[in-house]
Amino acid sequence: MQRVRLEAVRKSYGPTTVLEEISLDIEPGEFLVLLGPSGCGKSTLLNIVAGLEDASGGRLLFGDRDVTRLPPDERDIAMVFQSYALYPTMTVRKNIGFGLKMRGEPAALVEERVREVAALLQIGHLLDRRPSQLSGGQQQRVAIGRALVRRPSVFLLDEPLSNLDAKLRADMRVELKRLHAESRRTTLYVTHDQVEAMTLATRIVVLEKGRIQQCDRPEVVYARPANRFVASFVGAPTMNFVEGRLEAAGDHAALRAGDGLIPLPGLAPAPGLKVGEPIVLGFRPEHVATASAGETGTVPGRVLMSEPTGPDLYVLFGLAGQTITARLPPGTDLPPQAAVPLRLDGAAASLFRPADGQRLN
Amino acid sequence: MNAMRRGALYLMLTVAALAVLFPLLVMLSTSLKPLDEVTNGSLFALPQDPTLDAWRKAWGSACISGQCSGLSVWFANSFAIVIPALFGSLALGAITGYALSLRSSRWSDLLFAALLIGLFIPPQVTLYPMIVLVREMGLFGSLPGLVFVHLVWGLAFVTLLFRNFFLSVPRDLLKSARVDGAGFLATFWYVLLPLSLPVAAVALVLQFTYIWNDFLLGLTFAGPGRQPVTVALNTLAGSQFGAQEHNVNMAATVIAALPTILVYFLSGRLFVRGIAAGAVKG
Numbered sequence: 001m002q003r004v005r006l007e008a009v010r011k012s013y014g015p016t017t018v019l020e021e022i023s024l025d026i027e028p029g030e031f032l033v034l035l036g037p038s039g040c041g042k043s044t045l046l047n048i049v050a051g052l053e054d055a056s057g058g059r060l061l062f063g064d065r066d067v068t069r070l071p072p073d074e075r076d077i078a079m080v081f082q083s084y085a086l087y088p089t090m091t092v093r094k095n096i097g098f099g100l101k102m103r104g105e106p107a108a109l110v111e112e113r114v115r116e117v118a119a120l121l122q123i124g125h126l127l128d129r130r131p132s133q134l135s136g137g138q139q140q141r142v143a144i145g146r147a148l149v150r151r152p153s154v155f156l157l158d159e160p161l162s163n164l165d166a167k168l169r170a171d172m173r174v175e176l177k178r179l180h181a182e183s184r185r186t187t188l189y190v191t192h193d194q195v196e197a198m199t200l201a202t203r204i205v206v207l208e209k210g211r212i213q214q215c216d217r218p219e220v221v222y223a224r225p226a227n228r229f230v231a232s233f234v235g236a237p238t239m240n241f242v243e244g245r246l247e248a249a250g251d252h253a254a255l256r257a258g259d260g261l262i263p264l265p266g267l268a269p270a271p272g273l274k275v276g277e278p279i280v281l282g283f284r285p286e287h288v289a290t291a292s293a294g295e296t297g298t299v300p301g302r303v304l305m306s307e308p309t310g311p312d313l314y315v316l317f318g319l320a321g322q323t324i325t326a327r328l329p330p331g332t333d334l335p336p337q338a339a340v341p342l343r344l345d346g347a348a349a350s351l352f353r354p355a356d357g358q359r360l361n
Numbered sequence: 362m363n364a365m366r367r368g369a370l371y372l373m374l375t376v377a378a379l380a381v382l383f384p385l386l387v388m389l390s391t392s393l394k395p396l397d398e399v400t401n402g403s404l405f406a407l408p409q410d411p412t413l414d415a416w417r418k419a420w421g422s423a424c425i426s427g428q429c430s431g432l433s434v435w436f437a438n439s440f441a442i443v444i445p446a447l448f449g450s451l452a453l454g455a456i457t458g459y460a461l462s463l464r465s466s467r468w469s470d471l472l473f474a475a476l477l478i479g480l481f482i483p484p485q486v487t488l489y490p491m492i493v494l495v496r497e498m499g500l501f502g503s504l505p506g507l508v509f510v511h512l513v514w515g516l517a518f519v520t521l522l523f524r525n526f527f528l529s530v531p532r533d534l535l536k537s538a539r540v541d542g543a544g545f546l547a548t549f550w551y552v553l554l555p556l557s558l559p560v561a562a563v564a565l566v567l568q569f570t571y572i573w574n575d576f577l578l579g580l581t582f583a584g585p586g587r588q589p590v591t592v593a594l595n596t597l598a599g600s601q602f603g604a605q606e607h608n609v610n611m612a613a614t615v616i617a618a619l620p621t622i623l624v625y626f627l628s629g630r631l632f633v634r635g636i637a638a639g640a641v642k643g
Contacts, residue, residue: 052536073542085533089555098551099541146541 001028002062002076002153002186004049009058011044011210018044019210021058027202029184035197036207037233042190043158045207049188050156051075062154073102075154078147082159084139086131086146092118093127096145103150117149120179137168148179155187161196173199194234198222206230224350228357231282231350237314240288240324242281243354246273252297252346255281260320263297267346270361279360282350285314288326290334291343298341301326303334317342392416392612399607415608419616423609424600425593426585432613435593439620441504442579442589443572446511451564453512454519455557459549461520462527463535473524479517484577495582502584510582511572519564526560527553562628570621590617 004026011019019041026032034042047053049060051072060068067075078099086095094101096117097110105113118124121141131139140160147155160176161169177200180187191197197204198218206213206221206229214226225231231239244257253269255262262281273279291298301317301324308314313328319342326342334340351360391399392415394408402409421431428434461473484491491510492501500506530553538548554561579589594617598610 047536050536050540052539072540077540079537079540081533081537083531083533085531085537087534087537087552089552098538098543102542102547146537150541 001184003028004154004186004188005059005061006049007059007061009045009048009060010056011041011048011053012056017210019048022210022212023058024205024212024215026186026188028186031180031187031189031200031202033197033201033204034188034190034207035192035194035204035234037192040207041210042192042207046079046156046158046188046190049154050077050079052079076152077154077156078150078152079156080143080147080158080160082162084131084143084163086139086142088131091128091130092123092134092142095131095142096149099146099150113149114145117145120148121145136164137172140164140168140172144176144179148183153186155183155185157187157189159191160189161191161193176200194236198234204234206233208233223348224359225282226359228280228282228352231352235284237285237325237327239282239284239350240322241352242320242322242324244279244281244320246275246277246279246351248275249297255279257281258321260299262299262320262344264344264346264349265297267349267351268361270351273351273360278354280352280354280357282352283344283348285325285327287345287348288317288324288328289343289345290326290328290332291341293341295341295343298343301340301342303336303338303340305336306334388611388615391608392419392615394608396606396608415606415612416616418606419597419609419613423597423606423613425597432590432593432597432616435588435590436616438583438587438593439573439589439591441587442507442511442583443569446508446515446572447565447568449508450512450515450519450568451561454516454564455523455554455561456549457516458520458523458525459527459553460545462524462530473520476517476520479514480521484514488577488581492581501582502587504583504587506584507578507582507587510578511575514578515568515571519568522560522564523557526557530556566624566628569624573621 004024006022006024006026008021008023009019010017010021022045024032034045036042044053048055051067051070051074055068058068059066062075072079087098090098093111093114097114100110100113101107114127115124118127121144123138123141123145126134126138126142131142134142140163143160147157157176161172164172173196180200189196189200201218203215204218204221205215206226208229214221214230216226221230221234225234225239228241232241242255242257242262244255244262247254247256247261249261249263252263252265253267254264264281299319301319304316304318304323306313306315308330311330313330313332315326315328315332315334317324317326317340328334349361352358353360387404390407391404393411393413394402395410395412395414398406398409419431420433422429423431425432425435457476461469461476464470491513495501495506495510498506498509500509534552535548538552543551573589574591575589576591576595580592583589583592594613597613598605
C-alpha cells in the first residue's frame with residue numbers, strides 16, 4: 001500500500017516531447033490503468049515510475065519519499081513486461097527468486113517465498129523448467145510471480161496480456177483482478193485495450209499525445225467522456241458522432257443535422273448552450289432504440305446492414321445523412337433498406353464543442 | 362530423378378572434400394613412412410611399412426635451434442601463450458562488448474567504430490609501434506609481453522562478436538534485471554553471459570586458431586626459447602643443415618596442427634549454432 005504522486009512529470013527526447021506535464025495522485029491500493037493508443041506516452045510514463053527512464057522534469061513521490069532520482073531497485077517496485085522478459089537460461093525457480101537473491105536474502109527464505117508465490121499462481125509443478133519449455137500463459141504467470149515475490153509496494157504492469165490469445169487473456173484478467181483484490185497493492189497498469197481498462201481499473205487515465213485526456217472511474221470515462229478523443233477511444237463499437245446545430249423541439253432539445261432533425265428527449269440543458277449553436281452530438285450504440293410508427297420524438301432511420309454477434313445485434317443505420325451503429329436486442333427483424341423510426345436517449349447523450357472536441361454537458 | 366540429383370550432389374561434395382583433404386592425407390601418409398621410402402618412393406604412394414618413428418623423433422628428439430628435444434618443448438610454450446591470451450581476450454572482449462552494447466553514452470558507438478579499425482589493419486602495419494610500446498612497458502621478449510600483444514589484437518574481433526550478440530538481446534531483459542536489483546556486473550554474469558555461450562564458442566575457436574597459428578607475433582615478441590610451436594616448426598623445416606627429413610617435418614606439422622583441429626571438432630556444434638545465433642531469436 002503506497003501512495004504515488006506525480007508532480008508535473010515531463011519527458012522529452014531532444015526536441016520531441018513525449019510527455020507534457022503529467023500530474024497524478026494515485027491512492028494507496030488503487031488499480032490505475034493508463035490507457036491510450038500506441039505512441040501516446042503511456043509506457044514511457046510507466047518506465048519513469050519504474051526508474052528505468054529519467055524524467056526530464058518534475059517530481060515523483062512514493063508516500064513522502066522523493067524517488068525521482070532513485071534507481072529501480074531502491075524504489076520498492078516490481079514490474080511485469082509485455083514480453084515477460086524471463087531470464088532464458090534460468091529455471092522458473094531461479095527466475096522468480098532472482099530479485100530476492102540480488103537483494104541478498106538467505107537461500108532458505110528465497111526458496112520459501114518462491115514456493116509460496118508458485119502455489120498462489122498454480123505453477124508449483126513448473127519450478128524446474130526453463131522459460132522455453134513453458135506455454136505463453138505459463139510464462140505470463142512466472143512473470144507475475146517474479147513481480148509478486150518481491151512484495152513491492154507498487155506493482156507496475158506494461159501491457160502484460162497483449163501476447164496472450166483471447167481466451168487466456170480473459171482468464172488472466174480475472175486472475176489479475178483476484179490478485180489485486182487479495183493483495184491490495186497500488187498497481188499501475190498500461191494497456192491499449194479498453195476492455196482491460198474497463199474491467200480492471202479503479203480509475204482510468206486516458207493518455208493521448210503525452211497529455212492526460214481524462215482521469216476518472218471507468219463508468220464515468222465511459223458515460224461522460226471528457227472529449228471526443230476519449231469518447232471515440234473508449235467503447236466498442238465506438239460512439240456515434242453527428243455534427244449539427246442545437247435546436248428546440250417542443251419540450252426537449254434536438255439536433256438539426258443536414259435536413260434531418262434528431263430529437264433528444266431527456267437531454268438536460270447545459271449551462272451556456274444556446275439554440276443554433278454548432279455542436280457534435282455523441283451517443284453510444286446502446287442508447288438507440290427502435291420505436292413504433294406514429295410515436296413522437298423519433299427520427300427516421302434506414303437499415304444499411306445487420307451484424308448479429310450473439311448476445312447483441314449491431315445495426316448500421318443511415319440517419320440524417322450519417323451512418324450510425326445501434327445495439328439492439330438479438331432477433332430484431334430488420335430487413336435491409338427498411339425504414340425504421342429510432343429514438344435516442346438524450347439523457348445519455350454527450351455534446352462536444354466542434355472546435356476543440358471538449359465536452360459541453 | 363531425385364536419386365540422380367542426390368547422387369550428383371554427393372559426388373560434388375566428395376570431390377570438394379577430397380580437394381580439401383588431399384594435402385592433409387599426403388602429410389599423414391608421408392609422416393608414417395620411413396625416410397628411405399620418402400626419398401626413393403612417390404609422394405602419393407601409401408606407406409609400405411608404416412612406422413611412428415618420424416612422429417617420435419618430431420615430438421621428442423628432433424634438433425631445433427640447437428636443442429635436440431623435439432617439438433614437445435615448443436608445444437608447451439604454445440600452450441603457455443594460448444591459454445592466458447585466449448581466456449584473457451575472451452573475458453576482456455565479452456565485458457567490453459557488453460559495455461558497448463548498452464550504448465549508455467553517445468560515445469559508445471564512436472568508441473566501437475574506433476575499435477573496429479583494429480580489425481582492418483594487418484598486424485604487420487603496427488608491428489613496429491607495438492614493439493616500442495611493449496619495450497617501454499618492459500615486457501619485450503617475455504611471455505607476458507606476447508600475451509599482452511595477443512590481447513590487444515584479439516580485442517577488436519572478440520568485442521565485435523559479443524557486442525553484436527548482446528545488442529540482439531531484448532532490452533526488456535536488461536530492464537527486468539535492473540528492476541530485480543542486478544547491477545552492471547551482476548546482469549552480465551547472471552543474465553547475459555549464460556546466454557552468450559554459443560558466441561563464446563565461436564570466439565574461443567577462432568581466437569584459439571588465430572593465436573595458436575600465429576607466427577609473426579610469436580617470433581617477434583616471445584624472446585628466444587619461449588617461442589611458440591609455429592616458429593619451431595619453421596626452424597625445423599627450414600633447417601639448412603644435413604638432409605631434409607620430410608617424414609619428420611610432416612609429422613611435426615601434423616602435431617602442430619592437431620590442437621586446432623581438436624578444438625574445432627570439440628566445439629563444432631556450438632560453433633555452427635553461434636554463427637547462426639544472430640539469425641535465431643530466443
